[in-house]
Amino acid sequence: MAKTETLTADEMVAQADTGGRNVVGFQAKLIIGLCIVWSLFQLYIASKIPGVLAQATGVSFFANVVAQARFVHLAFALTLAHLAFPLFGDKNRIPWYDWLLVAISIAATLYLVVFRFDIATRPGLWSTTDLVMSALGMVALMIAVFRSLGLPLVIIACAFLSLAFFGGYSEWIRNLTNFGGASFSKAMGHYWMQTEGVFGVALGVSTTMIFLFVLFGAILDRAGGGNWFIKVAIALLGALRGGPAKASVLSSMMTGMISGSSIANTVTTGTFTIPLMRKIGFPAEKAGAVEVASSTNGQLTPPVMGAAAFLMVEYVNIPYIEVVKHAFLPAVISYIALLYIVHLESLKMGLTGLKKPGRRIGVLMILILFITGFLFMAGITFLLVLFRGLMDPLMGGDSIGAALVLLALAYLALVYVASRYPDVEPDDPNAEEVSAPRLTPTLLGGAYYALPIFVLVWNLMIRTESLDRLSPALSAFWAAVVMIVVALTHRPLKAMFRGESTFAREASAGFVDFVEGLIMGARNMISIGVATGAAGIIVGTISLTGAHQIIGEVIETISGGNLMILLILVAVLSLILGMGLPTTANYIVVSSLMAPVIVTVGAQAGLIVPLIAVHMFVFYFGILADDTPPVGLAAYAAAAISQGDPIKTGIQGFSYDIRTALLPFLFIFNTDLLLIDVGLAKGVFVFVVSLVAMLLFAAATQGYFIAKSRWYETVGLLIVTFMLFRPGFFLDKIEEPYNTQVGPAALTAISEAPAGAPLRLTISGPDFDTGEIADTTIQISPELDGDAMARLDPYGLTIMEEGDSLLLEEPFPGTPYFEQIGNNYDFYGDTPVTVSQVQLENDRLPKEIFFLPALLLMFGIAALQWPRRTQAPF
Structure with a gap:
């Protein structure tokens, strides 16, 4: 740890996120050039240009984004990982073995593009060349993971590879999973030649969604949006009691929406807020801890959450707008609670805020401004929706042109207003006298930065009769396009509106901001790209071997079937893995292994746990790992700025985050x-x-x-x-919460239940793997009237009366409960599977009476x- 403590905050970001190698000359230009080309490639495949070119020429220039582009995506990630992250500490040059690894990475990934038609003619019949390329690609991937993310993910991936190759030698594993081991050919084909392993869902999401959001945030930050967030937060809250700490919370929340890294968020906002907190009396460790707690929680903030949130879309199979809806209240509550914690700390220490010129804004006025701001944005959104609704009948699909004209006019108006005020420049937080800026000139001086975010939110959430809401990928693409326009034009436009003769110089500066955004977006994606590739090995092993059954058996045995103990174990597992894994990889590993187990154990205990609640549980604890001592990298970055002790900073930060750690348990119950x-x-x-x-x-x-x-x-x-x-x-x-019926009376309860009323059915029978009698609970809400059989039919459930027992037939594949019931119970053994009881909610006092x-x-x-x-x- 001594070596880590000597690093500056910027060096930590480089080492953890963007690469610690510092080269010059041709090598530096090559890395920069590859970053620019990667970002432009991602914008290209997200646009309609590939489809247009394919129609015009008959040649597919990556028109099939899902398949081909992820190969190129990983090729860029591996190449930049080998070039930007030193393997043996050689930071000032790129040695020969790294060039060899670059060549191997490019060959192994682009082989799948160049020979894709040949490979498609022999699925499963892999040639010697296929296997050699697969093996080389796997080795290059493991080395890239080691150098960019460290040893933990390599060890975990190798453990799963060992299970695939050698798991068949264990009788216990064979009995539990019916897996007898995989040959080299089968495993390599599964991991590399198909989209079941490395090039699976995780890398696909990284290719189509995550990169665009990270790129959008990088360009926004380089154009000055990140600094505007910080200055607005300080202008709004800086003069209050403990103001810089409160500004740190608010600015980290806003910056977290555009940053995919809690470490980068810590450094971006902490460089300004931590020295200000020290100035008003916060101890070094508490100043760093406030920044750590607020920066790690930045990935929880909708509408743009951490990279793992986009994976949740695929794993839970719900639209991104639903993920945003489910995450909204917990994120807002968590941040308001952190503001309150900072306020209590300020009270305990008797602290004041920063001096501020002009009229001081009180707490009541701030609340009014918040409410007014939300109402203003809601009003603007309502008017735009109304405008689109009126234009659609007149212009049809061309109404989007009118919307773009309106957007352009709004942008020009906001830039004109901003030109009437001084530019929002970063202050020196270490200056002798630091004061909070005035709110009006600060807010209006950069309000146009909010337009791309507005476009993003609009595309994600708003739907009209003629235009459906866009996918997250397309939403991010159009927001990035608008952000590129802003980055390129806001400087020269302000110069023109001010009548200055610096138009050309400002245009050049805007172009530099744009290029630096392309570079930073790609560098921020290196670790995420290789992490999603490596996580694909784990997911691929699960699909190949049924490894989740092994982990589930172990965890269930340890927890004794107690859901609360199981949740605590999963939380601890997420925190431990998060010490060595980035949030994205941590989420993939834990959710793939434990989400089905939590749902199953909950059902056995009679608790219906929605899948999104389980994934949010894992997501939260994966993020909290970033400030968990002794290896919370965000705490080390904050300590490097505050000059405090990193372990004490991490412990203090985690104590602030206890309120966030409470929320995931509430998701379940x-x-x-x-x-x-x-x-x-x-x-x-x-x-x-x-x-x-x-x-x-x-x-x-x-x-x-x-x-x-x-x-x-x-x-x-x-x-x-x-x-x-x-x-x-x-x-x-x-x-009693439920009226419980058994036997024939249960069928009567099903037939007489009001339409839409939730019914809980407890299924009892021999477990398919162990043969032991196990219970699970499912919930249905029949809408149709009729007898019990008719009301159960839409769910694929068929019940036969036999005396006082209700025998359940095996659900057919494709019916709603086939996975949960059909795959888990033995319907052909001596002991039948039955519906042991049916429960309908009792009419009782409202629970809110206990408030x-x-x-x-x-x-x-x-x-x-x-x-x-x-x-x-x-």
């Missing part, structure tokens, strides 16, 4: 927080109650509410938190602390 089957009115109610609960939890963990808390007051706050988050727990103790005693207890604690307060609460 209270899915209202993910807005699953929740309307607008109830969604607002859930948000308010959950926010109050999270703020009280933050007060409990900080030991400070209105005054310093005594131990029994802390316990009381934790009880209130639990009652607000899980009111159903207490109601279940008073009234009343919780709030009374909260006010009681406030009344106890009020006489002990030593300062104003704000």
